[in-house]
Amino acid sequence: MRIVFLALLTLLSCQTFSQVQQFTLDNGLKVVVKEDHRAPVAVSMVWYNVGSADEKGGSTGLSHALEHLMFKGTKKFPLGVFSKTIAALGGQENALTNNDYTAYYEKIAAPHLAKTFELEADRMQNLLLDKAEFAREIKVIQEERRLRTDNNPQALTFERFLATAHLASPYHHPVIGWMSDLEQMTAEDTRTWYERYYAPNNATLVVVGDVNANDVHELAKTYFGSISQHPVIPRKSQVEPRNLGKKTVQVRIPAQVQMLMIGYTVPTVKTATADNAADPYALEIIAGILDAGDNGRFTKELVRQKQVASNVDVFYNLYARYQTQFVLYGTPSQSHKIAELRAGMLAEMKRLQSEPVDAKELQRIKNQIIAQKTFERDSIFGQAMELGLLETVGLGWQVADKYVERINSVTPEQLQKAAQRYFNETVITEAALIPTSPPKRQP
Amino acid sequence: MKSLLTFFILCFALPQATAAKPFVPVQWQTSHGARVVYYQAMEVPMLDISVAFAAGSAYDGEHFGLSALTTRLLNQGNSGLDGNAMADKLAETGAQYQSDSNRDMAIFSLKTLTSPQTLKNATDTFASIINHPDFPMDTFQREKNQQLMAISQALGEPDEVANQTFSKALYKKHPYAHAVNGSNETVNALSLNDVHNFYKQFFVSRNAVIVLVGAIDESTAHTLAETITANLPEGETASPIPKAEPLTEEMNVEVQFPSSQTVLRMGQLGIDHQDPNFFPLQVGNYTLGGGMLVSRLAQEVREKRGLSYGVYSQFAPMPGLGPFLISLSTKNSQAKTAINVTRETLSSFIKTGPDEHELQAAKQYLTGSFPLSLASNRSIADMLLKIAFYHLPADYLDTYIDRINAVTSEQIKHAFEQLVFPDKLLQVTVGKV
Numbered sequence: 001m002r003i004v005f006l007a008l009l010t011l012l013s014c015q016t017f018s019q020v021q022q023f024t025l026d027n028g029l030k031v032v033v034k035e036d037h038r039a040p041v042a043v044s045m046v047w048y049n050v051g052s053a054d055e056k057g058g059s060t061g062l063s064h065a066l067e068h069l070m071f072k073g074t075k076k077f078p079l080g081v082f083s084k085t086i087a088a089l090g091g092q093e094n095a096l097t098n099n100d101y102t103a104y105y106e107k108i109a110a111p112h113l114a115k116t117f118e119l120e121a122d123r124m125q126n127l128l129l130d131k132a133e134f135a136r137e138i139k140v141i142q143e144e145r146r147l148r149t150d151n152n153p154q155a156l157t158f159e160r161f162l163a164t165a166h167l168a169s170p171y172h173h174p175v176i177g178w179m180s181d182l183e184q185m186t187a188e189d190t191r192t193w194y195e196r197y198y199a200p201n202n203a204t205l206v207v208v209g210d211v212n213a214n215d216v217h218e219l220a221k222t223y224f225g226s227i228s229q230h231p232v233i234p235r236k237s238q239v240e241p242r243n244l245g246k247k248t249v250q251v252r253i254p255a256q257v258q259m260l261m262i263g264y265t266v267p268t269v270k271t272a273t274a275d276n277a278a279d280p281y282a283l284e285i286i287a288g289i290l291d292a293g294d295n296g297r298f299t300k301e302l303v304r305q306k307q308v309a310s311n312v313d314v315f316y317n318l319y320a321r322y323q324t325q326f327v328l329y330g331t332p333s334q335s336h337k338i339a340e341l342r343a344g345m346l347a348e349m350k351r352l353q354s355e356p357v358d359a360k361e362l363q364r365i366k367n368q369i370i371a372q373k374t375f376e377r378d379s380i381f382g383q384a385m386e387l388g389l390l391e392t393v394g395l396g397w398q399v400a401d402k403y404v405e406r407i408n409s410v411t412p413e414q415l416q417k418a419a420q421r422y423f424n425e426t427v428i429t430e431a432a433l434i435p436t437s438p439p440k441r442q443p
Numbered sequence: 444m445k446s447l448l449t450f451f452i453l454c455f456a457l458p459q460a461t462a463a464k465p466f467v468p469v470q471w472q473t474s475h476g477a478r479v480v481y482y483q484a485m486e487v488p489m490l491d492i493s494v495a496f497a498a499g500s501a502y503d504g505e506h507f508g509l510s511a512l513t514t515r516l517l518n519q520g521n522s523g524l525d526g527n528a529m530a531d532k533l534a535e536t537g538a539q540y541q542s543d544s545n546r547d548m549a550i551f552s553l554k555t556l557t558s559p560q561t562l563k564n565a566t567d568t569f570a571s572i573i574n575h576p577d578f579p580m581d582t583f584q585r586e587k588n589q590q591l592m593a594i595s596q597a598l599g600e601p602d603e604v605a606n607q608t609f610s611k612a613l614y615k616k617h618p619y620a621h622a623v624n625g626s627n628e629t630v631n632a633l634s635l636n637d638v639h640n641f642y643k644q645f646f647v648s649r650n651a652v653i654v655l656v657g658a659i660d661e662s663t664a665h666t667l668a669e670t671i672t673a674n675l676p677e678g679e680t681a682s683p684i685p686k687a688e689p690l691t692e693e694m695n696v697e698v699q700f701p702s703s704q705t706v707l708r709m710g711q712l713g714i715d716h717q718d719p720n721f722f723p724l725q726v727g728n729y730t731l732g733g734g735m736l737v738s739r740l741a742q743e744v745r746e747k748r749g750l751s752y753g754v755y756s757q758f759a760p761m762p763g764l765g766p767f768l769i770s771l772s773t774k775n776s777q778a779k780t781a782i783n784v785t786r787e788t789l790s791s792f793i794k795t796g797p798d799e800h801e802l803q804a805a806k807q808y809l810t811g812s813f814p815l816s817l818a819s820n821r822s823i824a825d826m827l828l829k830i831a832f833y834h835l836p837a838d839y840l841d842t843y844i845d846r847i848n849a850v851t852s853e854q855i856k857h858a859f860e861q862l863v864f865p866d867k868l869l870q871v872t873v874g875k876v
Contacts, residue, residue: 136747137749147752377489378819
């Protein structure tokens, strides 16, 4: 009873809090506002419906490169003025690029919202994209790639994993782009990208914080309302060819520890059909069963019990635009080999197929997932991220409000069916990080 | 579902950097002498609890890595239940437990919902973690192996190698010199008895700070603070960490590493939280290398020359004197250029200090962003812990904006001249130099 009550409480309190309001300007810009009056601050985000998944071979990294150049000035606010203006208001700005989107944000004292709108509206249409600035910034981006990927054995392995798992799909290449594409990219390439995708009718403005929704709507009209829309080429649906057998890739580089990644091809809320609409939520729960922190099966069985692993984690993004990978990744413990870790991980996946999950264990995982939803309300940034993501991939922010209900309705039978349907060992993708030489003794 | 997220999802344009309604935290001591800070936030039905002990790696003595191992072991067997059973008990309530140790403190935190039964179950389990660790032998061996693994992993990351090399060179025999996790040799030598002794000596009420932020009333907060530390004897506050001695001359350390970039750490000894120059240094550092994209270092190294994705400087105040540190990484072939630009930028800043525009901009950012640092329960809890643990003045938050605004250009120049000596810098490079 306690658990039912807890779930109800969450639903109720979500409703009193989750007063999301949505508007659409005449030029097609979507505006999503959620009031949260706990502190006199707000986060403002502009989401563009373009990401690395839209890039073609030879042009990888374009969305992310453009994201960097968005900080390089317009005629009205030349180089450096954007950052200085936000900083002078005590605001914090940044941007992020993913496979499915490019998003810009400012966290700021709520009364300064108008200034962020003015700046964002300006760079939505008047970006300079100066050649000399491009030449400097592309070097910074190459350094970023070296820092985050090339010098990080785990990240490099993950990059190769994705490229192996995704044969034809847009998730094949890395968000930051291959180095040779970064070396050949031109300012003109980024201009083409900017003109093609940066339009009010291809964007969503999200504001969460100490604001009044109608005021935000008016403010949005004032600053973004006059930007003209232009046609955005619709995406062609891309379907990944079925895997015909296991795919493996090895990464042999200087590193200190081994790593194993195993991926299964799975649907998302976006790609699921009427037949398997509950499956992404079942997969979300399975991710929790395996890896809900300290009490997940991986930690209990592989780290604590058999001690074949130093850590094993799961990654699954149920809101991805395209079909995606359910990824297990772990490091064997010191006295064990990758083969033993693999056997342990696969045995846990088999167990999900052969035994229904115990009702008590399932309820525990649901409690954790539902509690996490309440904890997320502590962060206005986290809330804005969720709304913007759901709007941008075309699911709609309302999906966030149904999440708890969907999670709660998943049964042990559904979990077992989903495990049988997707965790087919003969068509997995596997990546192994195999250290060549220890790079360095103790400093 | 943890670390992979960081390299899967987010590709930031800028490196991630690291204030309102009337803000009235309440403070008291438990019956055993633990210090408590409580702040009520009723909007979301949740509670954040942090318990910190002055028991970081600086208290390892000769047993480098002991604080980290004790911290790891705390929830792995309590009141007769094993680690799995403890994890299940917490999971039933949906609560989240975390622990961490750094040089100064060992921190244990709980995030829980506040409906009465859930709150009780979660906090009882948390109390059992703090008060009744069993430290079983098999678990001890397993967690030790985990720590050895973490040590190995760090040696594969040029950033970590650079940080560890920098601390070792800067702090020499001071307790801040060794890595929090210790080394292979020292961790292998740790015994279960060492863990028991460490717990007994440092996990005591007078050595603890408890922070509670969330949707509970004050009397509940009082009860909880007592429960969480019920079994901890009064004990004694840990003796203060001795002040480190500055380097007397310049020092360069080059570590060869098979990476495409060279990681640079440059700096020297800095300050504690009570340093009279605390505010001038914070304001000045914003102009030098604290402000993302807008600082002098960011302008010279990244914006004008494209040499690095990120470049920062910071004064990390610590009781035994934290470091003043500049960090960046750049491809091997341009490491020399980046080092020269960084040194010139630093020297010229020390000579002139910020100009009036820069000073103004620094104050505007530091005061304007103050509400952001108190915008969530989590950030409020972190701030309150910092204030209590490091004994910042009671009016720290109330006077913060005024104290920032009062800083003058002369004070900054004077503070940097007194503290930062460009001819006595420690420079560490890790890469193919």
